[in-house]
Amino acid sequence: xxxxxxxxxxxxxxxxxxxxxxxxxxxxxxxxxxxxxxxxxxxxxxxxxxxxxxxxxxxxxxxxxxxxxxxxxxxxxxxxxxxxxxxxxxxxxxxxxxxxxxxxxxxxxxxxxxxxxxxxxxxxxxxxxxxxxxxxxxxxxxxxxxxxxxxxxxxxxxxxxxxxxxxxxxxxxxxxxxxxxxxxxxxxxxxxxxxxxxxxxxxxxxxxxxxxxxxxxxxxxxxxxxxxxxxxxxxxxxxxxxxxxxxxxxxxxxxxxxxxxxxxxxxxxxxxxxxxxxxxxxxxxxxxxxxxxxxxxxxxxxxxxxxxxxxxxxxxxxxxxxxxxxxxxxxxxxxxxxxxxxxxxxxxxxxx
Amino acid sequence: xxxxxxxxxxxxxxxxxxxxxxxxxxxxxxxxxxxxxxxxxxxxxxxxxxxxxxxxxxxxxxxxxxxxxxxxxxxxxx
Numbered sequence: 001x002x003x004x005x006x007x008x009x010x011x012x013x014x015x016x017x018x019x020x021x022x023x024x025x026x027x028x029x030x031x032x033x034x035x036x037x038x039x040x041x042x043x044x045x046x047x048x049x050x051x052x053x054x055x056x057x058x059x060x061x062x063x064x065x066x067x068x069x070x071x072x073x074x075x076x077x078x079x080x081x082x083x084x085x086x087x088x089x090x091x092x093x094x095x096x097x098x099x100x101x102x103x104x105x106x107x108x109x110x111x112x113x114x115x116x117x118x119x120x121x122x123x124x125x126x127x128x129x130x131x132x133x134x135x136x137x138x139x140x141x142x143x144x145x146x147x148x149x150x151x152x153x154x155x156x157x158x159x160x161x162x163x164x165x166x167x168x169x170x171x172x173x174x175x176x177x178x179x180x181x182x183x184x185x186x187x188x189x190x191x192x193x194x195x196x197x198x199x200x201x202x203x204x205x206x207x208x209x210x211x212x213x214x215x216x217x218x219x220x221x222x223x224x225x226x227x228x229x230x231x232x233x234x235x236x237x238x239x240x241x242x243x244x245x246x247x248x249x250x251x252x253x254x255x256x257x258x259x260x261x262x263x264x265x266x267x268x269x270x271x272x273x274x275x276x277x278x279x280x281x282x283x284x285x286x287x288x289x290x291x292x293x294x295x296x297x298x299x300x301x302x303x304x305x306x307x308x309x310x311x312x313x314x315x316x317x318x319x320x321x322x323x324x325x326x327x328x329x330x331x332x333x334x335x336x337x338x339x340x341x342x343x344x345x346x347x348x349x350x351x352x
Numbered sequence: 353x354x355x356x357x358x359x360x361x362x363x364x365x366x367x368x369x370x371x372x373x374x375x376x377x378x379x380x381x382x383x384x385x386x387x388x389x390x391x392x393x394x395x396x397x398x399x400x401x402x403x404x405x406x407x408x409x410x411x412x413x414x415x416x417x418x419x420x421x422x423x424x425x426x427x428x429x430x
Contacts, residue, residue, distance in 0.1 A: 126395050129393075129396040
């Protein structure tokens with residue numbers, strides 16, 4: 001087994017690389033063909049069930065039959081692309097880039113690297129300790145920790161596919177802004193003494209990890225691995241999200257949402273942020289709901305605030321971070337990020 | 353006898369990594385002393401930021417994500 005793998009990497013690598021690239025291109029073409037057939041497919045499903053597309057149930061089924069394959073296809077493509085891009089980054093490299101950076105420029109860099117650095121909330125604690133103990137300023141570490149889960153490829157890819165590129169770009173810009181400003185504010189407050197004691201006393205060991213030489217094949221494999229890992233894990237969330245979205249599409253009267261979540265109701269933005277905190281979903285589950293809310297007349301700012309709150313302020317992550325942060329520091333974190341999200345929500349409802 | 357440490361807080365991948373160490377070592381007929389390091393302070397002391405991390409005879413050889421079996425075999429045989 002291991003011998004095979006070694007011989008595969010030896011001189012014969014060139015034709016093998018061509019083969020992998022050719023297969024990747026073929027898969028992308030197949031993807032495009034399937035994607036172009038989604039509308040007829042959904043119409044066929046609705047026709048097969050014998051439902052009238054004008055009824056509540058018909059509308060809901062049509063939404064579900066069209067959106068499920070569409071979201072899964074888009075997600076697969078985006079996750080593959082980001083899997084390849086992320087093979088060029090690692091949390092260790094990101095830390096080396098951020099160590100000793102001044103605040104300000106450090107916050108911008110950290111938030112941006114948060115988009116492309118592979119990150120899993122299960123390693124949020126080692127990452128936090130690793131960053132702080134290596135001399136990455138606290139505020140800069142927070143910028144990374146806010147941006148990494150919130151502004152990610154799943155959120156951007158799905159928003160782009162379902163709601164359009166304008167909303168996706170807006171989300172990117174304002175998500176980064178919230179991460180940069182919140183991190184900067186936390187840094188200004190000088191709360192280092194609010195870390196748990198043992199965290200402050202850790203000195204990170206020097207690391208001399210030899211970076212693996214990745215070939216083109218390795219990077220394509222990284223993309224496929226990302227699909228298996230991410231799409232394999234989030235698909236139940238997506239189905240649940242689309243089912244919720246389908247229900248909203250078919251059954252919730254549009255004027256109801258326009259009243260509750262419309263531009264006129266100023267209190268809807270803080271309400272959306274508050275409701276979002278205990279709700280825990282990832283971007284994949286929440287975006288089909290976002291699309292449905294928008295279609296029913298909810299204001300963009302309110303919906304964006306809701307989405308950011310659900311993704312960025314999650315109870316499970318706070319419980320994990322409690323191991324390294326005191327409750328006071330977590331409260332500041334929630335307060336600062338929540339205020340940033342509120343500002344985004346209000347700004348949008350006024351501007352658009 | 354190789355001294356192998358798997359660094360991680362007990363996540364799914366950390367457990368899978370530890371199992372892979374044992375499987376590959378058995379295949380190669382190498383004796384290993386396997387230890388799981390779950391203490392965050394100790395993990396940070398090795399300088400890694402992402403888990404699972406792998407330390408063989410005191411040297412960090414891997415950090416973040418499930419390692420490839422062929423790499424594992426190479427590290428163990430080295």
